[in-house]
Amino acid sequence: xxxxxxxxxxxxxxxxxxxxxxxxxxxxxxxxxxxxxxxxxxxxxxxxxxxxxxxxxxxxxxxxxxxxxxxxxxxxxxxxxxxxxxxxxxxxxxxxxxxxxxxxxxxxxxxxxxxxxxxxxxxxxxxxxxxxxxxxxxxxxxxxxxxxxxxxxxxxxxxxxxxxxxxxxxxxxxxxxxxxxxxxxxxxxxxxxxxxxxxxxxxxxxxxxxxxxxxxxxxxxxxxxxxxxxxxxxxxxxxxxxxxxxxxxxxxxxxxxxxxxxxxxxxxxxxxxxxxxxxxxxxxxxxxxxxxxxxxxxxxxxxxxxxxxxxxxxxxxxxxxxxxxxxxxxxxxxxxxxxxx
Amino acid sequence: xxxxxxxxxxxxxxxxxxxxxxxxxxxxxxxxxxxxxxxxxxxxxxxxxxxxxxxxxxxxxxxxxxxxxxxxxxxxxxxxxxxxxxxxxxxxxxxxxxxxxxxxxxxxxxxxxxxxxxxxxxxxxxxxxxxxxxxxxxxxxxxxxxxxxxxxxxxxxxxxxxxxxxxxxxxxxxxxxxxxxxxxxxxxxxxxxxxxxxxxxxxxxxxxxxxxxxxxxxxxxxxxxxxxxxxxxxxxxxxxxxxxxxxxxxxxxxxxxxxxxxxxxxxxxxxxxxxxxxxxxxxxxxxxxxxxxxxxxxxxxxxxxxxxxxxxxxxxxxxxxxxxxxxxxxxxxxxxxxxxx
DNA sequence: TTGTATGCGTTATCAC
DNA sequence: GTGATAACGCATACAA
Numbered sequence: 050x051x052x053x054x055x056x057x058x059x060x061x062x063x064x065x066x067x068x069x070x071x072x073x074x075x076x077x078x079x080x081x082x083x084x085x086x087x088x089x090x091x092x093x094x095x096x097x098x099x100x101x102x103x104x105x106x107x108x109x110x111x112x113x114x115x116x117x118x119x120x121x122x123x124x125x126x127x128x129x130x131x132x133x134x135x136x137x138x139x140x141x142x143x144x145x146x147x148x149x150x151x152x153x154x155x156x157x158x159x160x161x162x163x164x165x166x167x168x169x170x171x172x173x174x175x176x177x178x179x180x181x182x183x184x185x186x187x188x189x190x191x192x193x194x195x196x197x198x199x200x201x202x203x204x205x206x207x208x209x210x211x212x213x214x215x216x217x218x219x220x221x222x223x224x225x226x227x228x229x230x231x232x233x234x235x236x237x238x239x240x241x242x243x244x245x246x247x248x249x250x251x252x253x254x255x256x257x258x259x260x261x262x263x264x265x266x267x268x269x270x271x272x273x274x275x276x277x278x279x280x281x282x283x284x285x286x287x288x289x290x291x292x293x294x295x296x297x298x299x300x301x302x303x304x305x306x307x308x309x310x311x312x313x314x315x316x317x318x319x320x321x322x323x324x325x326x327x328x329x330x331x332x333x334x335x336x337x338x339x340x341x342x343x344x345x346x347x348x349x350x351x352x353x354x355x356x357x358x359x360x361x362x363x364x365x366x367x368x369x370x371x372x373x374x375x376x377x378x379x380x381x382x383x384x385x386x387x388x389x390x
Numbered sequence: 391x392x393x394x395x396x397x398x399x400x401x402x403x404x405x406x407x408x409x410x411x412x413x414x415x416x417x418x419x420x421x422x423x424x425x426x427x428x429x430x431x432x433x434x435x436x437x438x439x440x441x442x443x444x445x446x447x448x449x450x451x452x453x454x455x456x457x458x459x460x461x462x463x464x465x466x467x468x469x470x471x472x473x474x475x476x477x478x479x480x481x482x483x484x485x486x487x488x489x490x491x492x493x494x495x496x497x498x499x500x501x502x503x504x505x506x507x508x509x510x511x512x513x514x515x516x517x518x519x520x521x522x523x524x525x526x527x528x529x530x531x532x533x534x535x536x537x538x539x540x541x542x543x544x545x546x547x548x549x550x551x552x553x554x555x556x557x558x559x560x561x562x563x564x565x566x567x568x569x570x571x572x573x574x575x576x577x578x579x580x581x582x583x584x585x586x587x588x589x590x591x592x593x594x595x596x597x598x599x600x601x602x603x604x605x606x607x608x609x610x611x612x613x614x615x616x617x618x619x620x621x622x623x624x625x626x627x628x629x630x631x632x633x634x635x636x637x638x639x640x641x642x643x644x645x646x647x648x649x650x651x652x653x654x655x656x657x658x659x660x661x662x663x664x665x666x667x668x669x670x671x672x673x674x675x676x677x678x679x680x681x682x683x684x685x686x687x688x689x690x691x692x693x694x695x696x697x698x699x700x701x702x703x704x705x706x707x708x709x710x711x712x713x714x715x716x717x718x719x720x721x722x723x724x725x726x727x728x729x730x731x
Numbered sequence: 732t733t734g735t736a737t738g739c740g741t742t743a744t745c746a747c
Numbered sequence: 748g749t750g751a752t753a754a755c756g757c758a759t760a761c762a763a
Contacts, residue, residue, distance in 0.1 A: 052505075052530055054756055065734045070758060081732060096529070101506040102443045102452075103756035107739045111443075121487070122468040122671075130462055134489065143503050146462070146487040148475065162484050164393075165442040166507075188437075189393055275671075308675060330463075334616075334649060336677045395740055406750045411742060422748060444740035448755045 053095040061091035073099060105167050113143040114357060115163035117182075119151045119175040123274075123301060124329035125346065129174050129196075132350020140358055142169070151272075153179045160185055170206075170357045173198070174350070176273060176299075177242055183207070192360035194353045197244050200370050206363075208356040208371035210349055214326070215251045217342035217377030221296065221324050222255035224340075224379065228387045230294040230322060233266040236281050236306065238273040238298040248298055248326070267292060271302045278305020279312075286313070293322060293388035300325035300332050300341055307335065307384065318386035328380055338382035345375050394436040402432035414440060446508050454484040455698060456504035458523075460492045460516040464615075464642060465670035466687065470515050470537075473691020481699055483510070492613075494520045501526055511547075511698045514539070515691070517614060517640075518583055524548070533701035535694045538585050541711050547704075549697040549712035551690055555667070556592045558683035558718030562637065562665050563596035565681075565720065569728045571635040571663060574607040577622050577647065579614040579639040586639060589667070593637055608633060612643045619646020620653075627654070634663060634729035641666035641673050641682055648676065648725065659727035669721055679723035686716050 055073075059066045064084055071080045072088045080088075091097070105111040116133055118126045130146065137144045145163060149156035156175065160182055163171060170192035173182060178198045186193045187205050194208035225233070235252050238245040253263055267288050271277040278297065285295065285306070297303035303325030307317050317323055317337055325332060328343035352373050360371065396414075400407045405425055412419045413429045432438070446452040457474055459467045471487065478485045486504060490497035497516065501523055504512060511533035514523060519539040527534045528546050535549035566574070576593050579586040594604055608629050612618040619638065626636065626647070638644035644666030648658050658664055658678055666673060669684035693714050701712065 050531075055758095056756080066757080067735080067759080068733060071733085074758080079732065084733085098502055098506050100447075100508070100756050101503070102447050102508055103739085104758075105739095106441075106443045106447060106741090106756080107758050109739085121462050121471055122465070124463070127463040130489070143500075146489070148471070148487070159484075161439055162442070165439050167441070167443055190391075275675075304675075330616075331672070334645070335675075396742095397740080407741085408743090408750055408752095409748085412749085415742080420748060425748085441740050444755085445742075446755095447740085447757095448742045450755085 052100070053097045055097070055099065058088065058091045058095060058097050061095060062087045064088060109167070110169050111167045112141060113145060113166070113168050114354075115145045115147060115159065115168045115171040117147050117149055117156055117159060117171065117173045117175050119149055119177055119273075121146070121148055124331055125176075125299065125301075125327045125344075126174060127330070128346035129350040129353075132347040133172060133174070133354045134350075136351050136354035136358070149175050149177070151177055153177070153181065156182055157185065164189060164191060170194070170361045172353055172357055174353065176238065176244060192357060194357045194360065194371075196349060196353065199243055200372075203370055204368070205370065206360045206368070208353070208360055209373070210353050210356070211372060211374050212344060212349075213374055213376050214248055214342070215254070217326070217379050218248070218251045218296075219255045219258075220379035221340075221342055222252070222259065224381060225294045225322060225324070225385065226259045226261070228322070228385065230388055231261065231265060232290055232292040232294070233261070234269060234285055234288065234292040234295045235266060236269045236271045236278065236285070236295060236297045236302050238271060238302075240270050245298060252296055271298060271305075273299050273302060275301045275305040275308070278302040278307075279309040280305075282306050282309030282313070294324070294385070295321060296324045296326075298326060300327040300329045300339060303339055303341065303384070304331065304335055307339075318384050319389055322385040322388070324385060326377075332380075333382060337384050340382045340385040341380050343378050343380050349375055393441070394438045396438070396440065399429065399432045399436060399438050402436060403428045405429060450508070451510050452508045453482060454486060454507070454509050455695075456486045456488060456500065456509045456512040458488045458490055458497055458500060458512065458514045458516050460490055460518055460614075462487070462489055465672055466640065466642075466668045466685075467515065468671070469687035470691040470694075473688040474513060474515070474695045475691075477692050477695035477699070485513075490516055490518070492518055494518070494522065497523055498526065505530060505532060511535070511702045513694055513698055515694065517579065517585060533698060535698045535701065535712075537690065537694065540584055541713075544711055545709070546711065547701045547709070549694070549701055550714070551694050551697070552713060552715050553685060553690075554715055554717045555589055555683070556595070558667070558720050559589070559592045559637075560596045560599075561720035562681075562683055563593070563600065565722060566635045566663060566665070566726065567600045567602070569663070569726065571729055572602065572606060573631055573633040573635070574602070575610060575626055575629065575633040575636045576607060577610045577612045577619065577626070577636060577638045577643050579612060579643075581611050589639055612639060612646075614640050614643060616642045616646040616649070619643040619648075620650040621646075623647050623650030623654070635665070635726070636662060637665045637667075639667060641668040641670045641680060644680055644682065644725070645672065645676055648680075659725050660730055663726040663729070665726060667718075673721075674723060678725050681723045681726040682721050684719050684721050690716055
């Protein structure tokens with residue numbers, strides 16, 4: 050037996066489809082109390098549920114949004130996802146979670162799939178935003194909010210959650226310099242991502258402020274993942290002179306570095322100070338607990354979804370690109386100490 | 391400008407909708423090579439993408455499946471999700487990932503939402519499967535595969551991935567007994583879940599095999615989460631006589647126990663041996679690395695999706711409930727040792 | 732207050 | 748090979 054349709058309900062209640070439709074969406078549309086009860090009874094008995102496809106085919110809205118992230122296994126996204134879902138559920142929206150797996154191609158596939166399913170908006174919380182994604186969405190006028198993306202468009206249903214890394218990085222650098230460090234490395238994310246360079250430059254600026262020249266800071270490329278950190282440690286050890294402090298583009302990389310260091314018998318923080326970025330849950334459970342720069346992850350998720358709601362509801366009005374700024378802050382734990390030498 | 395429809399393409403190519411539809415789904419349906427190129431050109435120029443809603447409204451298939459899990463933040467699910475997506479993508483299916491947040495109500499909401507979106511099947515990889523969910527899906531004939539669920543129905547488009555905990559638990563118990571332990575605790579998941587009792591009973595049976603009476607093994611209730619493990623440690627310490635070894639229902643709980651123990655100055659494994667279950671990625675990065683029982687997580691995801699494909703394609707044929715068994719195995723690391731006393 | 736008719740964007744069943 | 752035309756399940760303008 051196939052699922053009952055609105056027609057079946059109408060028959061069972063002895064009314065027409067439109068009447069059923071009215072009690073279904075019944076806001077202000079007056080329908081007689083008696084017939085309403087008839088219809089509700091029929092709905093309950095048949096366990097009727099409206100077909101969301103048919104409905105959104107005609108209303109042009111699906112009460113659903115897409116949420117793209119790079120990797121569910123990356124703990125950074127967990128509070129973000131949670132924050133998004135909090136607001137979404139409150140507002141009656143379903144969220145489709147899509148794992149891009151750090152692949153541009155995969156993300157594009159999801160975006161097309163989401164659009165073909167008429168989602169009302171898309172959240173791109175992936176650290177590896179592709180301009181191509183945004184372009185595709187903008188061209189089709191789909192409300193979109195992206196995390197940490199430099200808008201090169203100034204108009205449309207677009208929003209950006211910008212992260213002010215500078216503040217936290219400043220404090221971290223001050224901390225390291227005060228400890229007496231003077232040879233640094235930055236292990237960046239993939240260098241083709243704009244955000245990778247932004248973090249690196251903020252690091253350089255903060256160091257310059259303390260009269261440390263760019264020449265004293267090496268740059269290595271990681272992949273924002275744990276095993277990337279492990280791997281890159283080998284190359285870090287080949288650096289000469291050996292750096293005493295490393296700033297990783299994210300906590301996962303930092304934890305990978307620590308793990309790799311331990312395997313080689315190095316002691317953290319005595320032989321190497323490590324600073325991460327994100328402050329994922331793991332950061333203070335690791336050993337040693339990770340000194341890091343905290344991003345307000347739950348808030349990022351919440352305000353992104355909030356902003357998306359605004360965009361979706363300000364239907365069509367040609368608005369400028371929305372922007373929100375969230376701040377970072379420094380968290381001192383035990384993966385940093387004065388250099389030994 | 392709204393998204394172009396099949397009609398727009400037809401006009402642009404100077405043909406009818408039907409022809410466009412043919413090249414779209416073009417299997418072996420003969421369409422003149424010339425007109426085909428005309429149509430493809432128009433499609434490319436308009437960047438036309440078929441509306442998945444309208445399509446599945448008539449085909450009754452959406453090429454999408456729902457994937458319910460308890461919590462994206464629980465690392466156990468990451469390889470499972472990955473495995474599901476591997477097979478799904480291969481087969482051309484999209485997956486909708488839904489976070490039940492360990493709440494029955496939320497899961498039910500998702501299931502209804504998925505059904506109303508005409509998903510072709512549902513995967514319930516949540517550790518807290520509700521019979522109500524399965525009933526709802528079965529009643530509407532939606533192909534479903536559940537993890538670790540005791541079927542009380544014998545027919546329908548249903549599949550079960552059963553986990554053989556016994557083997558791994560046996561080995562773990564043997565390991566502990568050989569070390570000289572004789573006073574045990576089990577920190578279970580929520581006791582209203584059937585799977586919680588199954589693990590507990592398997593533990594008791596394995597101990598009985600070594601002539602350890604049920605009286606010597608205490609039972610505490612956790613919640614399968616890290617902080618639950620931390621919390622329950624307090625109650626563990628109040629036990630008298632103090633147990634020397636604890637078997638946790640999952641790794642998260644075990645890691646929470648270890649974290650709680652460390653806070654109170656206990657040393658693991660000297661003061662307390664801890665065995666987990668799952669073997670999540672974190673397990674061998676923790677300190678000390680966690681002795682645990684490994685579940686083949688990727689395989690669980692892969693075979694679940696594989697089974698779902700089978701169910702979805704064996705359309706309507708009244709088949710018995712499919713069942714697959716995956717095995718557990720013991721992994722010795724460093725959170726277990728001989729008791730001190 | 733309720734019913735009828737039309738259309739959303741597809742695929743499917745016919746004719747041609 | 749190709750083009751009308753009828754569904755699919757629903758919402759909605761309009762008529763009653």
